[in-house]
Amino acid sequence: MSSCKYDAIVVGAGIVGAACARELKLAGLNVAVFEASGTIGGGATAAGMGHLAVMDDSDAQFALTSFSQRLWSELAPELPADAELLPCGSLWVAADDEEMAEVHRKYAFYTARGIPVEVLDEHQLAQAEPALRPGLAGGLRMPADSVCYPPCAARYLLEGIPVFLNHRVTRLEDIDAGLTILATGTAVTQFVPWAPVAPRKGHLLITDRYPGYLTHQLIELGYLKSAHAVATDSVAFNAQPRATGQILIGSSRQFGTEDPVIEQHMLTRMLARALEYMPGLANLQGIRTWTGFRAATPDKVPLIGLCPGFDNLYLATGHEGLGISTSLATGRLISDEILGRTSEIPREWYAPGREFAHHE
Amino acid sequence: MNSRRSVTGELRAPLCGMGICFECRDENQQRTCQLPFAPQVRSPRSPGIIIVGAGPAGLAAATKLRDLGLSFTVLDDNPTAGGQIWRGDLARTQTLGSDLITGTRVISIDAEARTLLLEDAERAYQLPYTKLILATGSRELFLPFPGWTLPGVFGAGGLQALVKSGLDVQGKRVIIGGTGPLLLAVAALLRKKGADVRLIAEQAPLASLSTFAKALLRRPAKLLQGAGLGWTLAGIPYRTSTWVTQAHGDESLEAVTLNTGHTEPCDYAAIGCGLVPNDELAQLAGTSPHILTAQTGDVDLATLAGTAAACRAAGHPFNEAPLTDARAFDAALRQAFTLRPELRNLAAPDTFVCRCEDVAYSRLTPWTSFRAAKLQTRCGMGPCQGRVCGPAVRFLFGWTDTSVRPPAFPARIATLAKTEGDL
Numbered sequence: 217m218s219s220c221k222y223d224a225i226v227v228g229a230g231i232v233g234a235a236c237a238r239e240l241k242l243a244g245l246n247v248a249v250f251e252a253s254g255t256i257g258g259g260a261t262a263a264g265m266g267h268l269a270v271m272d273d274s275d276a277q278f279a280l281t282s283f284s285q286r287l288w289s290e291l292a293p294e295l296p297a298d299a300e301l302l303p304c305g306s307l308w309v310a311a312d313d314e315e316m317a318e319v320h321r322k323y324a325f326y327t328a329r330g331i332p333v334e335v336l337d338e339h340q341l342a343q344a345e346p347a348l349r350p351g352l353a354g355g356l357r358m359p360a361d362s363v364c365y366p367p368c369a370a371r372y373l374l375e376g377i378p379v380f381l382n383h384r385v386t387r388l389e390d391i392d393a394g395l396t397i398l399a400t401g402t403a404v405t406q407f408v409p410w411a412p413v414a415p416r417k418g419h420l421l422i423t424d425r426y427p428g429y430l431t432h433q434l435i436e437l438g439y440l441k442s443a444h445a446v447a448t449d450s451v452a453f454n455a456q457p458r459a460t461g462q463i464l465i466g467s468s469r470q471f472g473t474e475d476p477v478i479e480q481h482m483l484t485r486m487l488a489r490a491l492e493y494m495p496g497l498a499n500l501q502g503i504r505t506w507t508g509f510r511a512a513t514p515d516k517v518p519l520i521g522l523c524p525g526f527d528n529l530y531l532a533t534g535h536e537g538l539g540i541s542t543s544l545a546t547g548r549l550i551s552d553e554i555l556g557r558t559s560e561i562p563r564e565w566y567a568p569g570r571e572f573a574h575h576e
Numbered sequence: 577m578n579s580r581r582s583v584t585g586e587l588r589a590p591l592c593g594m595g596i597c598f599e600c601r602d603e604n605q606q607r608t609c610q611l612p613f614a615p616q617v618r619s620p621r622s623p624g625i626i627i628v629g630a631g632p633a634g635l636a637a638a639t640k641l642r643d644l645g646l647s648f649t650v651l652d653d654n655p656t657a658g659g660q661i662w663r664g665d666l667a668r669t670q671t672l673g674s675d676l677i678t679g680t681r682v683i684s685i686d687a688e689a690r691t692l693l694l695e696d697a698e699r700a701y702q703l704p705y706t707k708l709i710l711a712t713g714s715r716e717l718f719l720p721f722p723g724w725t726l727p728g729v730f731g732a733g734g735l736q737a738l739v740k741s742g743l744d745v746q747g748k749r750v751i752i753g754g755t756g757p758l759l760l761a762v763a764a765l766l767r768k769k770g771a772d773v774r775l776i777a778e779q780a781p782l783a784s785l786s787t788f789a790k791a792l793l794r795r796p797a798k799l800l801q802g803a804g805l806g807w808t809l810a811g812i813p814y815r816t817s818t819w820v821t822q823a824h825g826d827e828s829l830e831a832v833t834l835n836t837g838h839t840e841p842c843d844y845a846a847i848g849c850g851l852v853p854n855d856e857l858a859q860l861a862g863t864s865p866h867i868l869t870a871q872t873g874d875v876d877l878a879t880l881a882g883t884a885a886a887c888r889a890a891g892h893p894f895n896e897a898p899l900t901d902a903r904a905f906d907a908a909l910r911q912a913f914t915l916r917p918e919l920r921n922l923a924a925p926d927t928f929v930c931r932c933e934d935v936a937y938s939r940l941t942p943w944t945s946f947r948a949a950k951l952q953t954r955c956g957m958g959p960c961q962g963r964v965c966g967p968a969v970r971f972l973f974g975w976t977d978t979s980v981r982p983p984a985f986p987a988r989i990a991t992l993a994k995t996e997g998d999l
């Protein structure tokens with residue numbers, strides 16, 4: 217491709233960088249990865265819940281998540297056991313009639329697009345997840361969703377690819393490669409100051425092992441309201457069964473801070489919310505908490521593709537709370553663009569140079 | 577004694593005797609080594625000085641504060657005061673009376689609001705403080721070797737603590753190993769309780785021990801203690817440059833092999849490779865003018881450090897000279913009992929280093945930092961929160977841990993969901 221040492225350098229060994237590097241390698245490019253920290257997947261990827269979900273916030277989001285889900289299911293048979301892929305399905309929990317109306321809307325949306333979904337009434341919900349409090353309105357089951365353990369999935373994606381750890385890129389000019397892909401998560405603004413990406417902090421807690429306590433990844437439908445409320449700090453009930461039998465409880469969303477410290481008041485709010493949905497969690501043991509930063513964009517759609525003003529710099533960031541889910545599709549879109557292939561979904565939806573109208 | 581099945585199905589029994597290894601926990605994380613973990617019904621108190629830890633340092637701090645006429649509260653997660661060394665020693669601990677709250681863990685510290693989040697067997701509550709004295713003492717360094725996860729293999733201080741809490745060792749054949757003067761104290765106690773102590777295997781060479789003996793000579797009180805032990809220990813073989821390389825048994829300990837090649841049948845092995853400070857709370861709290869940490873070490877050092885911390889908390893002068901002296905002695909002691917590099921090579925590829933998650937040694941060697949190893953292998957991700965494997969991987973690979981976050985100990989979700997005012 218050129219006289220450079222590598223055809224392509226991916227900056228960032230998170231799951232998004234890992235997926236990009238893998239696709240480029242599969243396409244025959246000589247690719248390497250530079251990672252600032254001493255660890256693969258030590259950034260947002262280590263913090264993420266690893267819920268592999270299809271979402272319907274926008275056409276762009278639906279296309280990317282559903283395409284990526286197909287890529288995950290193709291990859292599933294070869295994933296190592298420690299990637300802990302668990303085909304548990306998701307269950308959106310509706311607390312009241314208003315949220316139940318949202319269940320029906322989602323049902324129609326997904327059914328029209330060939331995604332398997334199932335509406336649960338109050339009793340079916342209680343049967344599906346007995347630990348939920350009685351009196352909830354119902355839910356929407358998405359059986360094709362799953363969960364994984366992202367740091368090990370990222371490591372697997374990078375197998376056979378040179379990864380230079382403790383290698384922080386400070387100037388793009390120093391990179392000796394034909395192409396550079398910036399998969400630096402929230403740090404993208406260091407290189408592309410105008411990139412509309414802001415860190416959005418989240419808290420999580422994991423319990424000791426309680427096999428069988430939960431069956432599905434549970435998300436309250438109120439999550440939609442809180443995920444959209446960009447102005448204020450918010451919490452939403454989110455509980456996930458891990459392959460180990462542990463339960464991962466989330467989550468919170470905050471703008472305006474880059475301090476990773478556990479904020480007791482956010483943790484308290486988040487757990488109090490979880491207890492409203494699952495009172496029995498009260499007596500389970502929490503063993504560890506952590507925080508992480510999602511790379512948020514104004515329209516909640518990532519930046520994937522050629523960076524305006526460059527002919528050899530690509531961006532793969534801005535995945536907010538869905539970067540584990542959408543990593544594989546991101547890698548595919550990036551390699552399609554670089555190799556001049558057509559893509560299965562419209563790439564212009566994710567173009568970094570698109571107009572950012574606020575979708576509030 | 578409680579036991580449990582590990583995540584790969586191994587039978588496990590207590591190791592540490594002090595509530596940190598989680599090998600004897602029940603489904604509520606209740607550790608048998610800490611029973612009874614009884615709730616203490618307390619009315620909310622007005623803010624005062626809080627001492628965390630009722631071992632020698634905490635007790636010394638309490639005594640000093642009392643002498644100065646100041647009120648205080650002592651918290652401890654064990655059922656009785658005394659720490660590891662004076663556990664159940666009523667003469668030393670009963671003076672605390674109602675100023676002592678046992679069976680209570682500090683889960684989190686809010687240094688800005690100056691409050692502690694506490695949990696006992698039944699409740700969670702917040703307790704405000706004016707000054708906080710952290711006297712959390714130390715735990716043992718446990719180094720992995722083949723068979724170290726077998727029931728019957730304890731820490732040296734671990735078996736000592738369990739015996740003080742009532743474990744019957746009458747007639748049991750015991751091998752004591754590891755390093756340091758603690759081994760002698762453990763041997764003396766075990767013999768007193770009727771155990772058949774077969775051997776004390778001290779890894780340090782004789783030459784470094786004679787340096788230690790010289791240091792003892794400068795401290796007559798220590799010498800007397802040593803001599804007293806000498807009497808009790810008469811007849812127990814004490815071998816230097818000797819260490820346990822393997823433990824054998826099928827679901828419980830039957831024998832150990834030494835580096836000399838000799839295999840000795842035994843019922844229990846008590847192996848401690850020195851002490852590491854319990855500094856999680858200090859790390860969690862960060863630096864604050866309202867938080868004082870009492871350095872840990874041998875009883876003398878801990879006592880002086882506790883007194884010093886109390887004086888500083890009270891704004892009272894303190895004579896530093898004896899503390900400086902005790903630190904120098906502690907340093908000499910550590911020097912004499914430096915761990916030999918051979919101990920880094922004891923673990924076999926399939927020896928578990930992380931007992932909570934059953935992570936074998938060979939799974940750790942590809943990684944270059946504790947964080948990478950944690951993320952890729954789950955090492956240190958279990959309920960002991962790396963208290964056992966953390967110091968071990970520091971010794972084995974030079975890895976240090978990255979951060980301490982709440983909860984300082986596993987805690988009920990209800991506790992962590994507590995909001996202010998929930999007293």
Ligand SMILES: Cc1cc2nc3c(=O)[nH]c(=O)nc-3n(C[C@H](O)[C@H](O)[C@H](O)COP(=O)(O)OP(=O)(O)OC[C@H]3O[C@@H](n4cnc5c(N)ncnc54)[C@H](O)[C@@H]3O)c2cc1C
Binds near residue numbers: 251263467509541
């Ligand atoms: C609390 C929380 C929960 C989440 N839950 C989910 C979920 O359930 N499902 C889901 O799909 N997503 C979830 N996410 C989102 C997901 O974790 C992220 O979108 C995803 O991990 C982003 O991956 P990444 O590779 O872009 O970023 P990162 O993992 O942050 O990787 C970026 C890497 O770039 C490196 N880097 C940065 N600057 C440089 C430089 N100058 N030189 C070299 N290297 C550099 C960093 O060290 C880092 O390793 C969650 C996120 C959070 C915070």
